[in-house]
Amino acid sequence: MSKLELKTEADRHVIVTRRFAAPPEAVYKAHIEPALIQKWLLGPDGWTMPVCISEAKPGGKIRYEWSDGKGRGLFLTGEFVTLEPYERLVHVERMHMPDATPDNHVETRFEPDGNGTLMVMRMTLPDEKTRAAMLATGMEHGMEASYVRLDGM
Amino acid sequence: MSVSRLGNTFSALSDPTRRAILASLATGEKTVLELCKPFAVSQPAISRHLRVLEESGLITRRIDGTKRPCRLVPNAMKDVQQWLDMFRRVLETNYARLDLLLAEDASKPKPRRRKT
Numbered sequence: 675m676s677k678l679e680l681k682t683e684a685d686r687h688v689i690v691t692r693r694f695a696a697p698p699e700a701v702y703k704a705h706i707e708p709a710l711i712q713k714w715l716l717g718p719d720g721w722t723m724p725v726c727i728s729e730a731k732p733g734g735k736i737r738y739e740w741s742d743g744k745g746r747g748l749f750l751t752g753e754f755v756t757l758e759p760y761e762r763l764v765h766v767e768r769m770h771m772p773d774a775t776p777d778n779h780v781e782t783r784f785e786p787d788g789n790g791t792l793m794v795m796r797m798t799l800p801d802e803k804t805r806a807a808m809l810a811t812g813m814e815h816g817m818e819a820s821y822v823r824l825d826g827m
Numbered sequence: 828m829s830v831s832r833l834g835n836t837f838s839a840l841s842d843p844t845r846r847a848i849l850a851s852l853a854t855g856e857k858t859v860l861e862l863c864k865p866f867a868v869s870q871p872a873i874s875r876h877l878r879v880l881e882e883s884g885l886i887t888r889r890i891d892g893t894k895r896p897c898r899l900v901p902n903a904m905k906d907v908q909q910w911l912d913m914f915r916r917v918l919e920t921n922y923a924r925l926d927l928l929l930a931e932d933a934s935k936p937k938p939r940r941r942k943t
Contacts, residue, residue, distance in 0.1 A: 678919050692922050696929035704925055714924040717917055 685802040690795040698784035701791045702760035705782060706730040716740070725749075730757060736765060760784055776800045836903070839883035844868060845876050849899065852886060856898040 679691040694701050704710045708726040716723055717740060725739035736752035751774075752767030763782045769775045779798040784791050799805040839845055848862055863873050877897055880886045885903045888895045 678915060678922060680915050680918065690918060692918075694922075694926065694929060696933055700929055700932055701925075704928060710928065713928050715921055716924065718920060 682805070686799050686805055688797040688799070688805060690793075690797075692793050692795075693787060694791045694793060696790060697760075698786055698791045699760040701793060702763070702784050705763060706757070711738070730754060732756060736767060776804045836883045836885060839879050839885055842876065842879075844873075845880055848873070848876055848880065849885060852897060852899045856896045858894050858896050862897065 677693045679689075681689050683689055704714065706728055707730070708728045711728060712723045712726045715738065721740050721742050723738055723740050725737065727735055727737040729735045732754055734754040736754065737749065739747060739749040741747040749770050750767055751770065752765050754763070754765045756762065756764035761784055763784075764780070766777050766779050768777050776799065780795060781798075782793065782795045784793055786792075797805075840849075844866060847866065851857060851862060851865065859870060859873055859877065862877070863870050866873065868876075877886065877888070880897075881888060885900060886897050887900055888897050
């Protein structure tokens with residue numbers, strides 16, 4: 675059962691839609707509280723997030739550092755722009771691999787859906803080329819491992 | 828396929844005219860003139876699209892006298908699909924973990940909120 679929808683829109687957007695069996699408040703918190711983020715936003719199995727900074731306020735810093743436990747790692751930096759508990763988050767992020775990728779502007783909405791939540795994440799990249807590269811390298815949310823794995827292809 | 832090459836491929840696929848060209852080539856090799864017909868686009872414009880498609884590895888062109896017929900590279904589209912699937916898979920891995928975390932959280936009694 676796949677509840678995830680992934681699609682591109684116009685030239686610069688990527689839309690991710692996913693349902694959760696928990697209320698918006700819980701899903702929202704899992705996106706801003708470091709102790710929670712470190713438990714799920716890890717990418718492929720085997721990766722951990724030893725460092726998680728998430729200052730949940732407008733202008734607050736975001737920094738996620740991932741490690742594969744074998745000496746490989748990468749990090750993401752960003753800033754919160756807007757926080758509307760428990761409905762909407764806007765932040766900007768960039769991956770460092772090690773060079774910084776262009777900014778990804780992300781709006782995440784948490785809508786009540788029965789007893790659960792419908793999450794709609796809308797990413798906006800600077801241009802279609804960057805979006806293409808983002809999809810291809812899987813820069814979003816710890817997808818570096820697929821990048822590493824496919825390096826040899 | 829290298830990462831930068833794949834970025835080019837996605838870029839190439841993002842244009843509706845180029846997608847239509849690929850669809851047209853799916854039925855077999857065609858010349859630039861044949862490709863121009865269905866589109867309200869000039870021949871130089873089509874040639875530019877073909878160059879992008881060629882550079883991204885989606886089509887190849889051979890020389891046939893003064894013509895340079897185009898055809899699809901077999902399996903090129905399959906690679907793109909694989910990358911999208913990969914992207915989807917890792918996202919789904921994360922969210923499956925979040926599902927578990929949310930279920931754990933819901934089964935615990937709510938902690939009382941303290942003022943700080």
